[in-house]
Amino acid sequence: MAMMMSVRRGTTELVAPARATPYEFKPLSDIDDQEGLRFYRSGLYLYRRCAAMDRVDPAAVLRAALAEALVHYYPLAGRIVEASPGRKLLVECTGEGAVFVEAEMEVALEELGVVTGPPVPRHEEFLCAADGAYADGGVVGRPLLYFQVTRMRCGGFVWGFQICHCLADAAGVVLFLTAVSEFARGVPGAPTVRPVWARELLSARRPPRDVVTRHHPEYEPVPDAGRDKVSPADALVHRSFFFGRREIAALRAIAPPALGSRSSRFDLIAAFMWRYRANALQYDAADVVRVQFVVNARGRGRRNNAPPLPDGYYGNAFAFAVAESTAGELRRRPFAHALRLVVAAKARAMEEGHLQSVADLMAARGRPRFAMARTYVVSDITRSGLADMDVGWGRAVYGGPATATLATFHVAGRNGDGEEGVEVPMRLPAPAMERLVVEVARGLGGVDGTVNTEACFAARL
Template identity: 80%
Template sequence: MAMPTILVRRNEPELVVPAVPTPYEFKPLSDIDDQEGLRFYRSGIYLYRQSDAKAGADPAAVIRAALAEALVHYYPLAGRIREASPGRKLLVECTGEGAVFVAADADAALEELGDVMGPPVPCHGQFLCEPDGAYTGAAVVGRPLLFFQVTRMRCGGFVWGFQICHCLADAAGVVQFLTAVSEFARGVPGAPTVPPVWAREIFSARRLTQAIVRHHPEYEPVPDAGRDKVSPGDALVHRSFFFGRREVAALRALAPPELRTKSSRFDLIAAFMWRCRANALAYDAGDLVRVQFVVNARGRKGRSPAVPKGFYGNAFAFAVAESAAGELRRRPFGHALLLLVSAKVQAMEEGHLESVANLMVARGRPRFAVARTYVVSDITRSGLRDVDVGWGCAVYGGPATATLATFHLAGRNEAGEEGVLVPMRLPAPAMERLKLEVARGLGKTLAGAPSRVSLSEIGFAKL
């Protein structure tokens, strides 16, 4: 669909400081937080309709005041990152300088953006304070850690865009903070329902040994990494693929019997899309290709030390499965699934995340490798869509943009069925091949023969 053209008039940015004075101190980030690959700003957008119950209320003023209250409890987000040398260790100087806030007005109604089901959100650049992806690496040092923009739409609805430094929070941490903002916006008295916990020391390297006790291919490039078939600088197109009840059942039926009950919905979809994507990009048979995905440490039974409730830092490791492209193409879906499930089990082993922290210190905090790699994470249960600042649940709440890395999002198809959306971004020829690969992969189970399955029948979602 054609992107609409709208005019957004932004007020001058201002710094919102905590509502009351907060401690001045230095807080070291963990050795998971400060790796090179997380030194960037995550962005997200919420779309809210007009609410009769909030008639006359200014959403920008409401969210601005709520932000000031939330920063009292999350005061490191009002500070600035400093880098110590040697070792490139990141610390937060809790200066209380504040977060950037912009109030804006648009000449369009929310409906003009269309039925937004996933990224990229139309006109997202107009709803974010800064260009998406503009600040990475050393650029996170000394800059504000949080940016909010609230854009009032002509219809009475509004758009809330945010950008937050990934070194401070993962997806669960971002949702926890935004939920705190939403509670203050709704007038919930006192402290946030879930008090924030810093506790970054639980993911710091063991200084005495710094032992790297696990294999971590995610930080090792594939051979001949420069021969990748796709890069962010290519002309890329977007498309989302929808997996509802029928699609997930079809994938489970394709799985080997011993994996059908062991494999989660994420496992099935991620392994399937890895295989389809690798085939669509037409890698040479001998090229090593990977799928890389997030394994969360929160709520894991028996983990020592346990991740405390309220922890909002990065609490995950990357799991990596790899295969020669020819093997992935020649062997059935169960091959890809077994590799992915096995990689997940390894990343969940006791000591794996600590080994990552030790690797960061020992090897200078390297960036994770992405060449010939399908990077994906599951945020279907993150609660991102449920943040309510007083105007009810958002029409859309999720990532602002899509990149070569992707997410599993809670969403729906054009018929209104709830399921999982997987946004993809590839060169146009590869995207056409990907649509056919997905149709071919699902078609045998859904309709008996690929030729009888239309793209709409197997759940493609249009953006």
């Protein structure tokens, strides 16, 4: 059967910037080079056949566009080095280039099914470096960017990328990929939004040790971390949960009016899924469980009335907000308890000086890794622009993360009726996932539970 055929990859090549770029060393910020970001994040774009482009090779277009984009984003063509003492990361701007692979697959996009969120079926075959291969923190001396363009039997293609998280967060990745897409469409000159390095804006003060001004539980270990109920090594299943107008209305209805009205859609869903995920994993009543999520610092003043980060800043510019509760309290008390904790955690992470305090902590305490035990890690990318890349073949059928992990995303999605909403991919052991499906349907009360069970993807290993 066609779906059993594997991808055929061509020769791996390095694509250098299209023109000469400066040779220099660029220090990363103390937000960029924390231990927990020393890995590669991946994404996929699925494009249908476009009759007007039948004589155009998408691999050639994206190779040329990448070379042009790297002229402006030339640090991405370099390699990371680690300085001593303090394990400070710098980019050596060597101009060596990004990895690029052409591939073929005798499969039609339609055979992958309807893809609205991660994990994308057969995603490993659309990525030229094994996804997660560098999750051990191995980013030093390696290429910072990988592209694979896979031509499909139907005339469509898949564009896969992997990028070192130390160089860019989700907003930064969007800036870079937008530049690639503009060059692919033949937009002349420089990218519409010019890239800005300026990593010194989010670097630690000197000396940093005495200026850590905020409490950062995300970098403190969870007690008895070994007693967690789930790990990436477990046999896990995937499932996505959809939240449309009815589901969001139901969540606001079960929250106190004042709290529900000032809570964002993300707050509501994150608090709800945190509560029922903890229930499904059957933590002991005394176990402390957390939800940890990203708060973007772009568009806000940083500290001491400093101006916001400049447009085009593509480095990591976020802090983690953390809410915690005992599993017993989370289970026993109403939804409002979880929601208040999430809203309060977000407010703390948005306070003036919070992100600078994170940078100071990194330098003062040896760049600790953020805690993961008994923690639900989630990020909202519904408005990131990640799905909007047009490289000349129109809007992608799907654009977003390639796979799901124990950490998850809120992604823009549609239910079986075509309604737009938020999709929340989850990855849990099968018994816990079965309990979560029941808990979610029950927790939404007045909403027909089939909206969140039958309309979701079927669980799969």
